[in-house]
Amino acid sequence: WTGSELKLEMEAEEVVDLIKALFAESDYRRKAIGAIRRATLRRYALSSLVNSLLHTKKPIPFEFLINGQFLRTSIDEFLTQNGISAESTLNVEYTRALIPPLHVASFEHDDWVSAVDVLSQTSPAGVWSGEHGIQSGQEQILTASYDGLLRVWNLSGDAIAISTPPYNSGRITSLKTAKWLSNKKIVAAGLDNVVRVYKYDEDTRAITQSLELYNHRWGVEDVAVHGPTNRILSASTDATISLFSATAKDSPAAPSTLLPTSTTASNKRQKLSKPEKSVPTRGALTTLSGHTAPASNVIFKPEDATVAYSASHDHTLRTWDLPTSTCVDTRTTSHSLLSLTALPKLNLLATGTSARHITLIDPRASATQIAVMTLRGHLNAVVSLDTNPNSEYGLVSASHDGTCRIWDVRSVKPNAGAMVDGGQVGESVYVVEREGMGGKSKASGDGVKVFGVRWDADVGIVSTGEDKRVQINRGVGERGGG
């Protein structure tokens, strides 16, 4: 028995003996023992039992895992569903329950909001910015919109800084992705194929372009950033991944055929809308080729920025060795892959599909199964994923069905049958609807699609969508929830 983990590797009668030894005779003890003997204990009863055993002042909601899976029924039903004999020894663990993430705030935009990132003491960019980078309570939210603008928000809902649209010779400016590189630098990209680096000055409330990076022939769907090495990865509809430096002096010249000034017609339009001050243009350090259809997402491997993972509409998830620019592993699934996040402690990658589910893949060379697990429940494409900052088992997904779903990979659906790509089937713990839409999530996503989600330990679950809003949800009584 430890403060954080209760392991009961014993038979029911042994637990009863233990409870008798630890607790004085009372009505409560009698009821608990009766429930254990009848094997009718459900999560709530177990939670009360553990709270009383731990002498907690305020009850903490606990979840129970039996042999690694969440208990969602009585123990008896669980044993029946999983075909476990009543005589066998169960491995029982308890864990603090996920708290329903309630709506905290929504900030309105003029147009669809495609992506969001959070700057906090615990966010990657916050950590890279050092201890004076960001103060508690001064967290900031970055959004990218189809109107072509970046906005930085404080938690009171004030848009404290807004970028100006780029000069790109009459091309579309809609943004698809944006990330904090540090507390003073932002990277963003979208349908005009250019990856842009911005300086952010909190004092003057200015977002100013500092570098334009050219390498893509079609729109950029996603960027990943790594502060310590100042590197940027971008995933494009042109099926390539680019590796850029965020610093002009480290970068080669931009490919001339991709510059807006490269063609007569384009150059003429560029002259008609000449910027006051020109922004330096550069090219990529390397291009990662191999995908045969649009690349939708790219991430650095957590804790090793020399490795990248990418997901593509070509159904594959690829592992790249960045120093040699080679694809070292390809995992082929059955569907277009639209989103990607890592569960580093479990050595898993989670990828969202056009076929409405999330596939968990072990990218290590030793793994033989295509999918370790499939998370089912969304009614439309899963287009954004992030990891629970408080639990190595948790993640959040955003879908065109108008919801975000919270998952714990230990929440397994019994008797769900084998998936096409193999593995177990998981089900979501909570569903977050769009606020103010009257619960109108719908399979077709008509008007309610969610496009981006981030889960920050300090701010909570921050999501954006077709409703032109960034929405914050958080477990009540806790910062960050979970």
Next chain:
Amino acid sequence: NIDPELLLPKLPSPDELKPFPTTCAVVFRGHEGRVRSVSVDPQGTFLASGGDDGHVRIWELLTGRQVWNVRLSDEDAVDTVRWRPGKDASVLAAAAGEHIYLIVPFSILSPDIEQSSRDILDAGWGYAASKPSATTNGAPAKEPPARWSRPSTRLESKGVLVQTTVRSTVKVVHWHRRGEYFATVSPRGQSSAVAIHTLSKHLTQLPFRRLKGLAQSAQFHPSKPVFFVATKNSIRSYDLSRQELVKILQPGAKWISSFDVHPGGDNLIVGTYDKRLLWHDLDLSTKPYKTLRYHKEAIRAVRFHQGGLPLFADASDDGSLQIFHGKVVGDLMENATIVPLKVLRGHQVKSRLGVMDMDWHPREPWCVSAGADGTCRLWS
């Protein structure tokens, strides 16, 4: 006593024939009035649509976001939109009234793709002037089959770069797979109903001066120099290099609305206004191998998947699309396996019109539809 049922070949169940589209993933809103035509670009990223509001619109396929539009006409509907095949350039053909417009939607293109697309359209300027048609030799100059011209400045500023004007309203545009030729059909055009246009020469030819019956649709064979023309009751195939009739297919239909040739080239599906869908095996007979009657109203569009999946679909005025498995085997003696898979419902029927057109994604088991209800839909 043998049960005759046992002698029939057993069809696989739809569950064994996944993947195929089952649900509406995106609704595209923005057209005013009917959407008459849809086309997915060769990359599978964008959807183009045209409709009664005279607009051509381009959308992000997966989000339903409108990213580009142009008003081609104040009076005429846009009857058809078709992307030019090939990924190195991005050219969209759209027809409104008797005009075919060739469009480079530069605002969603990189400068190099904009340039290669412009080059393809610009190559033919001046060709007609430098090489006068042989038929005008000595004789009084005849009216040319089509006029190739530059559209208005308003249209040019949006990327509408070429306007080809034929003699009567164009209802069908079909690109040859290499993107150098496109065919158009003007059902009321009589001797000029079917035209074949050569892009690099800005040249229009009328190969069928005496077509029997009202032309409905036309298409190039996917790999051979063969051209198919549908009239109200029959489909003729012509050898373009020998300039001779090859075959006359008799679907037994009262009125053909559309047809599509299987990517393998040996099978063909036909949709009819009299509610029937017919499968022809070109090796077997001039009569249909299979007749499918599932719709309550007219079928307006039929289309094979072009990206290697054994799927085809039709679109009907009853507001639904029907998805079929259609597996063609290499063996000449064996017939195709045809299994109905799914009815896709969602479009509203407006003034007795339902789904006006449909297209497949180039790779995925997804299709798009154009509705008389003013929406396009992606089904996945």
